[in-house]
Amino acid sequence: MAIEPQLKNTRRLTGANFLMSSVGAAAEARIDDQNKPFAMALWRAAARTLLDGVGWTDSTIAMRAFDGGATLQVSAPTDALYAATDLVEASWAATTATLAGETYDTDATVQKLRDQIAAELSPKEVALAQRAREQGVTYLGHDDKISLGLGCGAKVYDTADLPAPDAVDWDALHDVPVAMVTGTNGKSTTVRLTAAIGAAAGKCVGLSSSDWVRVGGEILDEGDYSGPAGARLAVRDPRVELAIIETARGGLMRRGLPVPTADACLLTNIAADHLGTYGIMDVTALADAKFQLSQAVRPGGRLVLNADDPELVVRSPQFAGEITWFGLDFDQASLEVWIATGGRAAFVSDGQMMLARDGKALPVLAVNDFVPALRGAAKFNVYNALGAIGLADALGLPVSAMADGLAGFTDSPDENPGRGNYLEVGGLTLLIDFAHNPHGVLALASAIKSIPANRRLVIAGQAGDRSDQDTCDMIQAMWTFAPDMVVVAELPDLLRGRQPGELTEVMSTELLRLGAREEGIIKTGTEISAVIKSLEWARPGDFLALLVHDDRIETMALLEKLQQTGWQAGEPLPV
Numbered sequence: 351m352a353i354e355p356q357l358k359n360t361r362r363l364t365g366a367n368f369l370m371s372s373v374g375a376a377a378e379a380r381i382d383d384q385n386k387p388f389a390m391a392l393w394r395a396a397a398r399t400l401l402d403g404v405g406w407t408d409s410t411i412a413m414r415a416f417d418g419g420a421t422l423q424v425s426a427p428t429d430a431l432y433a434a435t436d437l438v439e440a441s442w443a444a445t446t447a448t449l450a451g452e453t454y455d456t457d458a459t460v461q462k463l464r465d466q467i468a469a470e471l472s473p474k475e476v477a478l479a480q481r482a483r484e485q486g487v488t489y490l491g492h493d494d495k496i497s498l499g500l501g502c503g504a505k506v507y508d509t510a511d512l513p514a515p516d517a518v519d520w521d522a523l524h525d526v527p528v529a530m531v532t533g534t535n536g537k538s539t540t541v542r543l544t545a546a547i548g549a550a551a552g553k554c555v556g557l558s559s560s561d562w563v564r565v566g567g568e569i570l571d572e573g574d575y576s577g578p579a580g581a582r583l584a585v586r587d588p589r590v591e592l593a594i595i596e597t598a599r600g601g602l603m604r605r606g607l608p609v610p611t612a613d614a615c616l617l618t619n620i621a622a623d624h625l626g627t628y629g630i631m632d633v634t635a636l637a638d639a640k641f642q643l644s645q646a647v648r649p650g651g652r653l654v655l656n657a658d659d660p661e662l663v664v665r666s667p668q669f670a671g672e673i674t675w676f677g678l679d680f681d682q683a684s685l686e687v688w689i690a691t692g693g694r695a696a697f698v699s700d701g702q703m704m705l706a707r708d709g710k711a712l713p714v715l716a717v718n719d720f721v722p723a724l725r726g727a728a729k730f731n732v733y734n735a736l737g738a739i740g741l742a743d744a745l746g747l748p749v750s751a752m753a754d755g756l757a758g759f760t761d762s763p764d765e766n767p768g769r770g771n772y773l774e775v776g777g778l779t780l781l782i783d784f785a786h787n788p789h790g791v792l793a794l795a796s797a798i799k800s801i802p803a804n805r806r807l808v809i810a811g812q813a814g815d816r817s818d819q820d821t822c823d824m825i826q827a828m829w830t831f832a833p834d835m836v837v838v839a840e841l842p843d844l845l846r847g848r849q850p851g852e853l854t855e856v857m858s859t860e861l862l863r864l865g866a867r868e869e870g871i872i873k874t875g876t877e878i879s880a881v882i883k884s885l886e887w888a889r890p891g892d893f894l895a896l897l898v899h900d901d902r903i904e905t906m907a908l909l910e911k912l913q914q915t916g917w918q919a920g921e922p923l924p925v
Contacts, residue, residue, distance in 0.1 A: 356380040357442045359628055362431040364492040364578065365606030366646070368628075368639050369412040369423045373492075373606070375434035376423035378629050379442055383418070385449070390420050392448055397424055397441035403460035404437070404467060416629040429476050431492065433466040474512040481515040487523045488609060490582055497582070500609075501526035501556065501590030526590060527745050528609055530581075532597040532643050533618025533656075534636075535790040536734045537576070539722075539761075539769045540618055541596045543738035544745075547755030548592045551747045556590035558583065560598065561767050565589055577601025581608035592745065597643060599636070603628040607646050614744035615643045616654035616737050620661040621789030622820060637661035644669045652694075652744035654737060674744055676736035678729065694743065696736040703732070703756075705739050705749060714739055715753045722761035722770055727800035730793035731761070731770060768902045770797070775909055776918045777890030779803065782905065785897050786812065787820070791827035794895070798831050803893035806831055809880045810857050811839035811899055814848030818856050825860040831895065835887055836861055837872045839880035841900055877901035881908065888919045 360377040369376070381389045394411055401409045401424060412423045422441070426434035440459045447454040475491055478498065482489035487499045497506045503524030507513065531541050538559045545564075548555040556565045558580030563570045565587045575583065576598035585593045597608060620637040630636050641662070644653050653669050655662045657677035666673060675688075676696035688695060689706040696705050696714075703714045715735075717723050722731040735756055742752050763771045768784040779801055785791045798806070808828050812821045828836065838857045840850065858871055872887070874880040878901040884894050885908075898905050915924050 357439060359604075360435050360439055361604050362435055362492065363423070363606045364431065365608065365610060366642070367423075367606035368603060368642055369414060369421065370410065370425060371645065372410065372425035373428050373431060374409070374423055374425040375431060375438045376421060377435075377438045377442065378416075378419055378421050379445075380419045386415060386420065389445060389449060390415065393420070393422055393441060393445045396444040396448070397422060397438065399456060400437050400441055400444075400460060400463065403456065404433075404463050414629060416635070417631045419629060421629045427467075427471075427476070428479060428491070429472040430467045430470050433463055433470055436466060437463055472509070472512075474514065475509065477515050478512060478518070481518070481520070485520045485523070487520075488525050488585075488611070490585070490609065493582070495586075497586050499523035499525055500528060500585045501593060502554075502588055504586055504588065506586050526585075526592060528585065528593045528595065528612045529614045529616065529741050529745055530595045530597045530607075530609070530612045530643055530646060531616045531618065531737075531741070532599070532602065532640050533616075534621040534623050534640075534787065535785075535793065536618040536730060536737070537596050537598065538784075539731065539734045539766055540616065540737045540741070541594050542766050543734060543756065543759060544594045544741050546759045547738060547742040547747055547752050548594065548745070550755035550758070551751035553592040553747075554589045555592050555594060556584035556587050557594045557596075559596040578605045578608040585609060594741075599623075599630075599640060600627075602642060603630070603639060607643070610646065611648045612646045612651065613648055614652045614654060614741055615647050616741045617641065617643060617656065617659075617662055618733070618737055619656050619659045619789065621787060622823070623787040623789070625820065626817060627815065633661065637665060641665045641668065647671055654740040654744055656733065656737065657695075658733075674740040676733070676740045678732065678736075694740070696739040696743075698732065698736070701726075703735060703739060705743055705752070707743060712749050714749055715756050720756050720759070722759065722766075724772075724797050724800060728770060728794075728797040730790075730797075763906055767906070768898070770794075773909060775912050776885075776921075778885075778888050778919050779893045780909070781893070781895045781897075782902065782909075783895070783897055784899065784902070786824070786899055787816075788823040788827040791824055791897070792830065795827070795830045798893070798895060801893055804889070804891035805834040806893045806895070807835040807837065807884050807887065808833045808895040809837045809839055809877070809884060809897050810861075811841050811877055811880070811897070812853050812857065813841060813844040813899065814846035814853060815844075816853075821853060821856050822860045825857050826864065828897075829861070829864045829866075833870075833895075835870055835872065835884075836866060837874060837880040837884050837887075839877045839898075840873075840875045842876060843900055878904045878908070881905045882923065885912075885919070885923060890919045892919065 414421045444454040479489040545555040545557040560576040563583045576596040581595045657675040674694040771782040773780045
């Protein structure tokens with residue numbers, strides 16, 4: 351029986367995750383559909399044999415089929431997850447050997463795994479984790495440190511120097527309020543808006559996002575920290591009184607929940623993005639993967655959901671706790687009933703962003719006083735603000751802080767880099783934004799069209815792990831801007847298996863199909879060169895949508911230089 355022996359994404363799962371609530375290990379295997387029934391059964395049997403062989407008879411196995419393959423996951427002791435990943439790999443090796451009619455030395459593999467487990471075990475860490483659960487404080491481990499408690503109530507230890515449970519001053523430890531945010535678009539902005547509200551309430555807020563980890567006004571480190579590493583950096587800081595954690599799909603699938611529980615969780619929206627990795631092949635599976643965040647809500651906590659997103663609405667009955675809804679398209683009669691029965695919601699009424707709770711509708715802030723909303727034209731930022739209102743309320747923050755935090759949020763490149771940043775440079779209006787999927791790009795359309803311009807230009811670039819169809823859908827969304835020029839940018843650091851020039855050709859071909867002229871397309875080898883070509887093309891009164899992924903820092907540095915030198919559109923760019 352022919353089968354391609356390819357295993358991908360072997361990983362430790364250090365928190366509750368898509369397929370089970372236990373820690374463990376998982377991987378995806380490429381399996382032809384005609385082989386799938388036999389291969390999956392054999393894979394499960396091989397995993398069971400190895401689990402029983404190493405003495406993990408209580409470990410469970412979860413499997414999930416997807417187009418072109420399957421995922422296998424095993425639960426495992428918290429201090430043996432590296433050995434668990436080797437076990438998953440060995441189970442697949444045993445499976446491919448069986449399918450190929452070859453013998454596999456199970457006994458030797460079991461002995462090797464037992465030796466690995468013995469070397470990895472950490473009885474002190476397991477004892478501390480157990481005592482933390484008994485004491486009702488959060489335990490975070492599985493790296494070179496462990497922590498007991500959160501924020502200003504935490505104590506952090508090196509794994510090489512762990513105390514005995516009885517040596518810990520448990521009375522000095524406690525958790526701080528934590529919120530997690532996931533979704534396809536709007537995560538980073540919603541996290542930062544909620545952090546601004548927390549700061550307005552007088553809290554020292556720790557936040558992790560796709561650009562940085564920040565505590566109060568101090569950036570601890572820059573980079574994509576929307577996974578577990580960022581969450582831990584934020585919640586282990588002793589200054590933190592409130593933590594807001596951006597929780598991206600990649601981190602959820604690769605490691606599971608970054609912290610085991612939260613006081614509130616928010617899902618912004620669900621749309622096609624990053625499909626084809628970790629066995630997530632369609633929007634339905636993506637929604638299921640992201641909705642796992644609801645598992646983290648503590649008893650008495652709240653789940654905050656976008657009422658205008660059908661994928662979230664259809665999954666909402668899976669959550670047994672209290673839900674706060676936010677949206678712009680509520681049926682008025684239903685909303686009034688929801689409010690009268692004590693339900694919580696964030697919505698807009700007569701130009702005011704409102705919060706409904708305890709049978710009353712409370713005004714928070716006029717949409718026109720929220721700068722990133724562009725007087726209502728940037729609907730996506732109104733959604734982000736409403737989500738932040740619902741999340742802040744779930745965290746017990748006052749309405750006055752919501753108003754102050756939102757009113758003071760300027761959406762500048764310093765405050766919210768790459769998310770709807772509008773600049774005036776040299777007689778041009780510029781938008782710098784991270785939008786990279788059809789949903790995110792379409793969300794910009796109404797805001798862009800509301801800005802008067804002589805001509806419009808947009809930069810189009812895409813990472814190589816997106817499909818041709820996803821890329822074409824993004825181009826179609828950009829075409830709704832009615833651009834006079836499209837600059838197609840290669841992303842050489844994000845090819846992810848593609849050949850150089852491959853996606854440039856896909857995007858250019860789709861533009862021509864939509865009606866673009868050859869002379870209305872400029873092709874460049876990098877994003878920063880696309881920005882330079884855009885500025886060289888522009889003349890006073892033009893609008894440029896600089897949708898940059900990888901070269902945002904270089905782009906902002908160039909624009910700052912142009913502002914400092916007094917450059918005007920139509921002049922040569924300074925060297």
